[in-house]
Amino acid sequence: MSVRTPFYYYDLTLLENTLEEMQAAINNPNFKVHYAIKANAEDRILHTIKKHGLGADCVSGNEIKKALEIGFEPQDIVLAGIGKSDEELELAISQGIHSINCESIEELEVINEIAERHEAIASIAFRINPNVDAQTHHKITTGLNENKFGIPITELDAAVDEILKHKNLALKGIHFHIGSQILNLNPFANLCQQANNVTTSLKARGIVLEHINVGGGLGINYTNPDSQLIPNFVEYFRVFEKFLNLEEGQTVHFELGRSIVGQCGSLVSKVLYVKKGASSNFAIIDAGMTDLIRPALYNAFHKVENISKDGELEPYHVVGPICESSDTFGKTELPKTSRGDFLIIKSAGAYGQVLSSNYNLRDRAAAIYSDDISLENYISSRETVSELLAV
Numbered sequence: 001m002s003v004r005t006p007f008y009y010y011d012l013t014l015l016e017n018t019l020e021e022m023q024a025a026i027n028n029p030n031f032k033v034h035y036a037i038k039a040n041a042e043d044r045i046l047h048t049i050k051k052h053g054l055g056a057d058c059v060s061g062n063e064i065k066k067a068l069e070i071g072f073e074p075q076d077i078v079l080a081g082i083g084k085s086d087e088e089l090e091l092a093i094s095q096g097i098h099s100i101n102c103e104s105i106e107e108l109e110v111i112n113e114i115a116e117r118h119e120a121i122a123s124i125a126f127r128i129n130p131n132v133d134a135q136t137h138h139k140i141t142t143g144l145n146e147n148k149f150g151i152p153i154t155e156l157d158a159a160v161d162e163i164l165k166h167k168n169l170a171l172k173g174i175h176f177h178i179g180s181q182i183l184n185l186n187p188f189a190n191l192c193q194q195a196n197n198v199t200t201s202l203k204a205r206g207i208v209l210e211h212i213n214v215g216g217g218l219g220i221n222y223t224n225p226d227s228q229l230i231p232n233f234v235e236y237f238r239v240f241e242k243f244l245n246l247e248e249g250q251t252v253h254f255e256l257g258r259s260i261v262g263q264c265g266s267l268v269s270k271v272l273y274v275k276k277g278a279s280s281n282f283a284i285i286d287a288g289m290t291d292l293i294r295p296a297l298y299n300a301f302h303k304v305e306n307i308s309k310d311g312e313l314e315p316y317h318v319v320g321p322i323c324e325s326s327d328t329f330g331k332t333e334l335p336k337t338s339r340g341d342f343l344i345i346k347s348a349g350a351y352g353q354v355l356s357s358n359y360n361l362r363d364r365a366a367a368i369y370s371d372d373i374s375l376e377n378y379i380s381s382r383e384t385v386s387e388l389l390a391v
């Protein structure tokens, strides 16, 4: 198999197991998960997810097109985004997707105009900013007043007044998404409380919604991934079972991304050079921030392992080849590492490959899948440096 490093390696068995465990954790037939395509949009990943009965949460017209191409039914697709273009709204309305999550009162006018042109009634869910602290990294917090997302909860009444004026819009649901990589479940309980306040006040106006969309956000274990390859979905869904007040027949939508695909992907790279540094040696690898930007963007930690060597651990600063000082995968301990060793950067299945770029005019990393070749076979078939350089 001739795939040049760096490449993404996806363990499809782990993905299948994660999906099975997630579906088994759902006790309520009215709970439905839409996978957040933004986390990983590789065809084989999407086909696997679709096979397990999930819907698709999209944030652009191209994500809708991709979802349709994979075979997701329009009724299983939702669209969010604070800046949807007219073309994206046209696509969503002409395809008759399940709902458009509307993020501002200003957007309603535009959606109505497009729906009218299509002689359609657009199904709307208001994305509400609940001002709930997700207790995660500030750059991936989305549900605080200071964040750009959603309609402030204080403006909900005005938004309802506005939607009722438009004959081509139907208010079907509400939507929230408070942030990502959330490990403490309390914020989700707080979110339920806010959702209950909203449904109560809408009910007082005679409006009973078809669905409540609580977004995504469940985090994964980056520090010690092997100790928890599959997140605790049981506890996660239990929060919503316990705290969300539902009307008969009301459905609850979830938009999970990271918790489904995060642990099944690794970035596989090769050590190019080991050079002496001031406090520890630099292990310079052929993967960089163009392949996985999370460490540079959020100081995110991803566990790095040398899968070519065993032995006593030494400190290394693992860095990429890009001309940016933020192009680092952090300081860690590895067995004595040398040129040609394979290093894997773990937990890279979500917001990894999708966020890659070709800065420095670098090639983008390809993907290989566990059912094409196991990682062990791939590595052992390329043992010498000359073979490595020949791929």
Ligand SMILES: Cc1ncc(COP(=O)(O)O)c(C=O)c1O
Binding pocket: 036, 039, 057, 080, 177, 179, 180, 181, 215, 216, 217, 218, 255, 256, 257, 258, 259, 350
């Ligand atoms: C609206 C919306 N839904 C769902 C998600 C998926 O979040 P996560 O990957 O944390 O589950 C995101 C990303 O944070 C989002 O912005």
Ligand SMILES: N[C@@H](CCCC[NH3+])C(=O)O
Binding pocket: 038, 140, 180, 181, 294, 350, 351
């Ligand atoms: N890109 C972020 C998550 C953002 C999710 C999109 N709202 C990350 O890697 O953690």
